[in-house]
Amino acid sequence: MSKTQKQQHLDKAEQILAGALPEFLQHGYARTSMDRIASAAGVSKQTLYTHFGDKDGLFNAILKQMAREKFQLVCSKPLEGEPEQVLRDLAQRLLKEVNDPDHLAFVRLIVAESVNHPESPKLFLIHVVQPALKILTEYLEQHQKLKDCEAIARIFVGALIHHIITQEILHGKEIIPIEEERIVDNLIKLIVH
Amino acid sequence: MSKTQKQQHLDKAEQILAGALPEFLQHGYARTSMDRIASAAGVSKQTLYTHFGDKDGLFNAILKQMAREKFQLVCSKPLEGEPEQVLRDLAQRLLKEVNDPDHLAFVRLIVAESVNHPESPKLFLIHVVQPALKILTEYLEQHQKLKDCEAIARIFVGALIHHIITQEILHGKEIIPIEEERIVDNLIKLIVH
DNA sequence: GTCTATATGGCGATAGAC
DNA sequence: GTCTATCGCCATATAGAC
Numbered sequence: 001m002s003k004t005q006k007q008q009h010l011d012k013a014e015q016i017l018a019g020a021l022p023e024f025l026q027h028g029y030a031r032t033s034m035d036r037i038a039s040a041a042g043v044s045k046q047t048l049y050t051h052f053g054d055k056d057g058l059f060n061a062i063l064k065q066m067a068r069e070k071f072q073l074v075c076s077k078p079l080e081g082e083p084e085q086v087l088r089d090l091a092q093r094l095l096k097e098v099n100d101p102d103h104l105a106f107v108r109l110i111v112a113e114s115v116n117h118p119e120s121p122k123l124f125l126i127h128v129v130q131p132a133l134k135i136l137t138e139y140l141e142q143h144q145k146l147k148d149c150e151a152i153a154r155i156f157v158g159a160l161i162h163h164i165i166t167q168e169i170l171h172g173k174e175i176i177p178i179e180e181e182r183i184v185d186n187l188i189k190l191i192v193h
Numbered sequence: 194m195s196k197t198q199k200q201q202h203l204d205k206a207e208q209i210l211a212g213a214l215p216e217f218l219q220h221g222y223a224r225t226s227m228d229r230i231a232s233a234a235g236v237s238k239q240t241l242y243t244h245f246g247d248k249d250g251l252f253n254a255i256l257k258q259m260a261r262e263k264f265q266l267v268c269s270k271p272l273e274g275e276p277e278q279v280l281r282d283l284a285q286r287l288l289k290e291v292n293d294p295d296h297l298a299f300v301r302l303i304v305a306e307s308v309n310h311p312e313s314p315k316l317f318l319i320h321v322v323q324p325a326l327k328i329l330t331e332y333l334e335q336h337q338k339l340k341d342c343e344a345i346a347r348i349f350v351g352a353l354i355h356h357i358i359t360q361e362i363l364h365g366k367e368i369i370p371i372e373e374e375r376i377v378d379n380l381i382k383l384i385v386h
Numbered sequence: 387g388t389c390t391a392t393a394t395g396g397c398g399a400t401a402g403a404c
Numbered sequence: 405g406t407c408t409a410t411c412g413c414c415a416t417a418t419a420g421a422c
Contacts, residue, residue, distance in 0.1 A: 028308075030221075033415060035414085035415080043388080047387075047389080049416095049417070051387095108304055111305065111358075112301065112305030114364070121363035121365075122363075125359070125368040126368055129359070129365075147379070151371065151379040152379055152383070154352070154371060155348075155376065155380055159348040159352045162351030162352070162354055162358075163347065163351055165304075166322070169307050169314070170303070170318055171307070171314055171315055172314075175318040175323065176323055182341055186345055187348055191383065226397065227398060228396085228397080236407090237407050238407095239399090239400080239401095239405090239407065244405095247398075
């Protein structure tokens with residue numbers, strides 16, 4: 001295969017992924033048809049199959065792309081400063097990044113497909129959750145040396161993520177609303193004091 | 194309609210619901226066919242349509258049944274005793290009840306269908322989550338009068354539910370495992386002290 | 387490799403007898 | 405109301421020309 005052909009091949013594959021990603025995010029796996037993806041990507045249906053084998057192959061490629069590129073949480077650099085301010089900044093960033101239409105759709109998708117595509121949540125945990133837990137745990141260990149910082153980091157991240165899932169994905173805003181600030185404030189108070 | 198006919202009607206409807214429930218739980222909405230439900234319930238496909246109109250009607254009936262009867266969380270009687278023991282008991286009960294194959298499948302289902310069937314998560318919040326939050330909030334208000342007990346209750350329940358979702362539904366056991374006891378112990382310490 | 391056209395099967399929903 | 409048999413559609417996947 002010449003360099004030019006390979007380049008064209010990659011371009012086509014990326015063109016397909018770019019077209020398929022919003023379709024899977026918006027409609028989920030079962031409700032997204034290969035016809036629809038072909039149309040959205042601007043290629044013929046057969047081209048999808050030559051590049052990705054079948055629908056599952058295309059979906060798995062999409063999941064890897066999402067976990068590795070699109071939905072990286074927070075930053076990877078270590079946290080610095082006073083605990084109260086550091087935790088507040090981290091909470092704000094995390095809430096802002098997760099409370100985004102595409103990210104919420106991503107979470108819905110990996111939960112919905114956690115049985116039939118078990119690799120998808122694993123990619124999510126490895127590339128998105130684990131790094132966030134790691135930098136928070138390492139920071140806490142420098143400031144709360146006698147406590148179980150790994151468990152506390154889980155509680156911190158878990159309470160925030162659950163808040164978003166409940167309010168946004170489960171439509172909790174309409175049933176059991178609560179101000180985000182109260183969750184953040186009390187969570188920080190519990191941990192710092 | 195005579196009493197006998199009505200009784201037969203109800204029996205048939207319940208027979209259908211009983212057959213359809215495990216199918217929807219195990220395979221989700223899109224992957225469950227009306228043929229499969231008819232077979233599982235031991236009735237003809239036409240009978241499904243006579244009683245519930247269409248697939249959506251049957252699914253909504255299933256959701257109501259699950260939220261109202263099958264997945265009631267914890268108990269509704271007020272909590273009593275010392276905070277540390279009360280919180281520990283509540284955590285254990287909540288974890289045990291949520292970490293059940295059917296309950297996990299129920300959570301997966303309402304998240305997966307939260308867009309196309311937005312009533313399903315609302316039923317879940319009203320019948321399952323809200324009562325649990327209520328009794329915990331009322332208990333905390335008797336023992337921690339100066340604190341924002343509603344927010345703390347959300348943090349408590351949220352951290353536990355998120356732990357189960359991450360470990361069980363997202364297969365976190367294999368990627369980022371942690372002992373449940375550490376989550377419970379540290380959560381209680383944060384709140385009580 | 388990429389296209390147009392097609393094969394094949396399963397789906398939700400219905401018709402008509404009883 | 406309940407059954408058997410069937411319709412019409414859309415899904416995934418493939419065939420064959422270029």
